[in-house]
Amino acid sequence: MTHILPDLVLNDQVGFINGRQAPDNTCRLISILQYCECRNVTATFLTLDAEKAFNRVNWSYAFPALSKYGLEGAIVSSIKALYSNPTAKVFAKGTISDQFTLSNGTRQGCSFSPIFFVLAIEPLAEAIRCQPNIAGITIAQTTHKTALILMTTNPLDSLAMTFQVLADFGNISYYKINNLKPKYSQLTLHQLLYYMKRLRLNMSDGRQLFFDENGDPPAVYDIVNWQLSPEGKLRQVKVGSYDTSITSGDVFTINTSYIQWGTGDHRVPVSVCSPSCPPGFRQAVISGEPLCCFQCIPCSYGEIANHTDSLQCTTCPWDMWPNPTKDHCIPKTEEFLSHEDPLGTTLMAIGISSSLVPVAIFALFICYRTTPIVRANNYFLSCLLLVSLSLCFLCSLVFIGYPQYEMCLLRQVTFGIVFALCVSCILAKTIMVVIAFKATRPGSQLRHWTRPHISYLIVTTCILIQIFLCIMWLTFSPPFLEYKSESNSGVLIIQCNEGSPLAFWSMLGYLGLLASISFIVAFLARRLPDSFNEAKFITFSMLAFLSVWMSYIPASLSSRGEYMVAMEIFAIQSSTWSLVICMFLPKCFIIVFRPDMNSREKLMAKQKNLSN
Numbered sequence: 001m002t003h004i005l006p007d008l009v010l011n012d013q014v015g016f017i018n019g020r021q022a023p024d025n026t027c028r029l030i031s032i033l034q035y036c037e038c039r040n041v042t043a044t045f046l047t048l049d050a051e052k053a054f055n056r057v058n059w060s061y062a063f064p065a066l067s068k069y070g071l072e073g074a075i076v077s078s079i080k081a082l083y084s085n086p087t088a089k090v091f092a093k094g095t096i097s098d099q100f101t102l103s104n105g106t107r108q109g110c111s112f113s114p115i116f117f118v119l120a121i122e123p124l125a126e127a128i129r130c131q132p133n134i135a136g137i138t139i140a141q142t143t144h145k146t147a148l149i150l151m152t153t154n155p156l157d158s159l160a161m162t163f164q165v166l167a168d169f170g171n172i173s174y175y176k177i178n179n180l181k182p183k184y185s186q187l188t189l190h191q192l193l194y195y196m197k198r199l200r201l202n203m204s205d206g207r208q209l210f211f212d213e214n215g216d217p218p219a220v221y222d223i224v225n226w227q228l229s230p231e232g233k234l235r236q237v238k239v240g241s242y243d244t245s246i247t248s249g250d251v252f253t254i255n256t257s258y259i260q261w262g263t264g265d266h267r268v269p270v271s272v273c274s275p276s277c278p279p280g281f282r283q284a285v286i287s288g289e290p291l292c293c294f295q296c297i298p299c300s301y302g303e304i305a306n307h308t309d310s311l312q313c314t315t316c317p318w319d320m321w322p323n324p325t326k327d328h329c330i331p332k333t334e335e336f337l338s339h340e341d342p343l344g345t346t347l348m349a350i351g352i353s354s355s356l357v358p359v360a361i362f363a364l365f366i367c368y369r370t371t372p373i374v375r376a377n378n379y380f381l382s383c384l385l386l387v388s389l390s391l392c393f394l395c396s397l398v399f400i401g402y403p404q405y406e407m408c409l410l411r412q413v414t415f416g417i418v419f420a421l422c423v424s425c426i427l428a429k430t431i432m433v434v435i436a437f438k439a440t441r442p443g444s445q446l447r448h449w450t451r452p453h454i455s456y457l458i459v460t461t462c463i464l465i466q467i468f469l470c471i472m473w474l475t476f477s478p479p480f481l482e483y484k485s486e487s488n489s490g491v492l493i494i495q496c497n498e499g500s501p502l503a504f505w506s507m508l509g510y511l512g513l514l515a516s517i518s519f520i521v522a523f524l525a526r527r528l529p530d531s532f533n534e535a536k537f538i539t540f541s542m543l544a545f546l547s548v549w550m551s552y553i554p555a556s557l558s559s560r561g562e563y564m565v566a567m568e569i570f571a572i573q574s575s576t577w578s579l580v581i582c583m584f585l586p587k588c589f590i591i592v593f594r595p596d597m598n599s600r601e602k603l604m605a606k607q608k609n610l611s612n
Contacts, residue, residue, distance in 0.1 A: 005115060008069050009122050010129075016114035023209055023217065057120050061172050065123060124169045134161050208245055218245035227260040276308045279327035283311055299326045319483065321490035332485065332492035337400055337562040337569075344400045344562075347569050354573060355393035361584050362386040368591050373598045381429050381455055385583070388422040392576040396569045408479040408496035413470045415572065416507040417463065422579065423514040423545075424462030428455040430521045430538050466510055473503035493561045512549065518542050537582050544578030 005017050012028070014020035035041070066075075090097040128134055200210045211217055223240035240254030256268075263269050277283050277296035282305050284297045299305050303313035304322045316322055316329035323330050337344045362383060368374050374382070395418050398411040432455050477500035484493040498504040519542035525535040552571040559567055590597050 005118065009118060010125070013118065013122065013125060016118050057117060061120070065120060068123070069119065124166070127165050127169060128162065131161055131165060134165075210245070218243065220245065223254055225259050277305075277310065278308060279305055279310075280322075280325050281305060281310070282313050283309060304329055318485050319492055332490050334494055335491045335561045336403055336494045337565045339401055341562070343566055347566060347573070348397060348400050350573060351393050351396045351569070354577065355390045357580060358386040358390040358393070358584075361580075361588060362390075364588060364591060368598070371591065371598045373587055373590055378429055378432060378455060381425050381432075381459075384459070385422065385425040385429075388418060388425060389576055389580055391418045392422055392572060396572045399565050399569050403481055403494050403496050405481050408481055409474065411496070412479060412498065412504060412507070413474065416470055416511065417466055419511050419572075420463050420466035420514065421459070422576075423511055423518065424459045426538055426541070426579070426583070427462065427514055427518040427521075428458040429534060430518050430525065431455075431458060433535055434521060434525045462514060466507065469503070469507050469510060473500060473507065476500070477503060491561070495561065495565070508549070512546065515542050515545050515549075519546065534583070537586060541579045541582030544582060545575045548575040548578065 003018075006019060009017060011020065012025065014022060014024050087099050089099050200208055209217060219242065221242040222238050223242065224236040225239045226234055227237050229235050237258060237260070239256075239258040240252070242252050244251055257266055260266060261269050273290065273293035274295065277294075281296040281298055283294040285291065286293050286295055299313035299322065302322065303315050304326050305313045306327050313326075319332055320329035321332045322328075337347075339345060339348060365374050365379070365382060365386070369379055395411075395414045398407055398414060401407070435454075479496050479499045482495055482497035484495060486493075518538060522535045522538035522542060548571055552567060555567050556564055
C-alpha cells in the first residue's frame with residue numbers, strides 16, 4: 001500500500017505518505033502568503049482540527065470508499081480481516097476494564113491504521129476541492145484548498161459552504177470537527193514568519209526542523225553513491241550527509257567504507273601520474289611529461305620540506321640542522337672541549353697532577369737549599385722557575401670548558417705571560433752562567449754583572465715586553481666568542497676567535513725568540529768547566545721546547561673545533577714537561593739517590609782535575 005498511496009492521494013495531503021513531509025505544506029503556505037502580498041490578494045486561512053480522528057472512522061463508510069480507489073479483491077479482503085470483530089480493553093488508573101467489541105475507528109498500534117485513515121479522509125479533501133462555492137486561491141491556474149487548512153478569498157460564502165460539506169461528510173463517516181480548536185485568521189507573510197522563526201519540529205529520524213532569522217530552513221543533504229547491484233541494476237546508497245542543523249560540529253559526515261568506486265571495490269583508485277612526495281622531498285618536473293607527473297628528490301644538505309608535495313625545500317637557520325627525515329630543523333650539536341668529554345677530562349687530570357711535580361721539586365729544593373748543587377745554580381731563579389712551571393701546567397685548564405667571553409680574553413694572555421716568565425728565567429740562568437765563567441778571569445770587568453739583581457733585571461725586562469704585547473693585543477683586537485657553523489655539517493663549533501692572528505703569532509713568536517736565544521747561548525756554553533754547569537741541561541730543554549712548538553704550528557692549522565684546542569693544551573703540557581725533565585730531573589736524582597755527589601769536596605775535586 002505504501003507504494004501506491006502517493007498515486008491515490010493528491011500532494012496537498014502529506015501525512016503518512018512516503019516522499020512527503022510536513023515542511024512541504026509549510027513551504028506551500030509561505031509561497032501562497034508571499035503571492036497574496038505581492039498581488040494584493042485578500043485571503044482567509046481557517047485551521048481545523050478533528051475530534052478523535054482515528055477513533056471516528058466509520059467502517060460502513062470506509063470499506064465502500066476503498067472500492068472508489070480501485071482497490072478490490074485480496075487487498076480489500078485483507079483489510080476487512082484486520083477489522084473483523086476486533087476487541088479492546090481500557091487501562092485507566094491501574095485498572096483494566098472488561099473486554100468489549102469495537103464498531104468503528106482504527107486499531108491502536110497497527111502500522112496500517114495511518115494509511116487507512118488517510119484513505120478515509122481523502123474524499124473530504126476532494127469534496128472541498130470540487131465545490132465551486134468554496135473560493136480557493138488560484139496560482140498559475142492551480143487552485144489551492146485543503147481539508148484542515150482552508151485558504152479562501154471569499155470567506156462569507158466559502159466558510160458556510162465549507163461547514164456544510166463537513167457536516168454532510170460527518171454524517172456518513174462520523175468525522176467531527178473540534179469546535180474549540182478551529183481558528184480563523186487573516187495573516188500576513190511577516191506575521192507568519194514571526195511564528196515560523198520560533199517553530200522547532202522534531203522529525204521522525206531524530207532531526208529538527210527550524211527556520212533561522214531569515215526564514216531559511218537548515219541545509220540538509222544526503223550524499224549518495226550510485227552503485228551497481230549484483231543484479232546489474234543501478235541503486236543509490238547513502239554514504240554520508242551534510243546537515244547544518246547539527247550542533248556537535250559534524251556538519252559533513254561520510255563513510256568511505258560504503259563508497260563503491262568505478263573499479264568495483266572500496267579502495268580509492270589512484271588518479272595521479274605520480275604519488276605524492278612525502279615530507280623531506282620536493283617535486284621536480286619531468287621533462288616532456290605533464291605537470292602532474294614529477295619525481296621526488298630529497299632535500300639537499302641543510303634544507304627541509306615539512307609538508308607533502310613541496311615545490312621547494314626551505315633552508316634551516318644557521319644554528320639548526322635537518323633531522324634524519326628532513327621534515328623539520330633541530331638545533332645543531334654544540335662542539336667544544338668540555339670537562340665531561342673524555343679528552344677534556346684526561347687533559348684536565350694530566351694538567352692538575354703535573355702541576356704538583358714542580359711543587360714537589362720546589363719543596364725538595366727548600367729542604368736541600370744549603371747543599372752545593374742547589375746553591376751553585378742560583379737558588380732564587382730555580383725556585384722562580386719551578387713556580388712558573390707549575391703555573392704553565394695550570395694555565396692549560398683555562399682552555400677546557402664552555403668558551404666564555406672572559407675566558408677568551410684571558411686564556412692566551414695568561415699562557416703567553418706565564419711561559420714568558422718561565423723562558424726568561426731559563427734565559428737569565430744561561431746568561432748568568434756565561435757571565436760567571438768570564439768573570440773569573442783576572443782583571444775582568446764582568447764581575448759587576450754577576451750580582452743577583454742582574455738576573456732579576458733580565459727576567460723583569462723579558463716579562464714586561466710580553467705584557468706590552470698582550471696589552472696592545474687586548475686593546476686593538478681582543479679575542480671574542482665565536483660560533484662557527486659548517487655549511488654541510490650538523491655541528492656548531494663554539495670557540496674563541498683570537499681576534500688578530502698577527503698579535504697571537506707575535507706573542508708566540510716572542511716566546512720562540514727567547515727560547516732560541518737561550519738555546520744558542522746554552523749551546524755555546526755547554527763545555528764551560530763547571531761541575532754544576534746547567535748549560536747542557538738548558539740546551540736539551542730548549543731544543544725539546546722549540547721542537548714541540550714547531551710541531552704545533554702545522555698541527556693547529558690542520559685541526560678544528562675541540563681538537564685544535566686539545567692540540568694547544570698538549571703542546572703546553574709537553575713543552576712544560578720537557579723543561580721539568582731536562583732542567584731538574586738530573587739534580588733531583590743526585591739529591592735523592594747520589595747524595596755523595598752533592599758535596600763541596602766532590603765539587604773541589606772535580607775543579608782540580610779540570611785545572612790540571
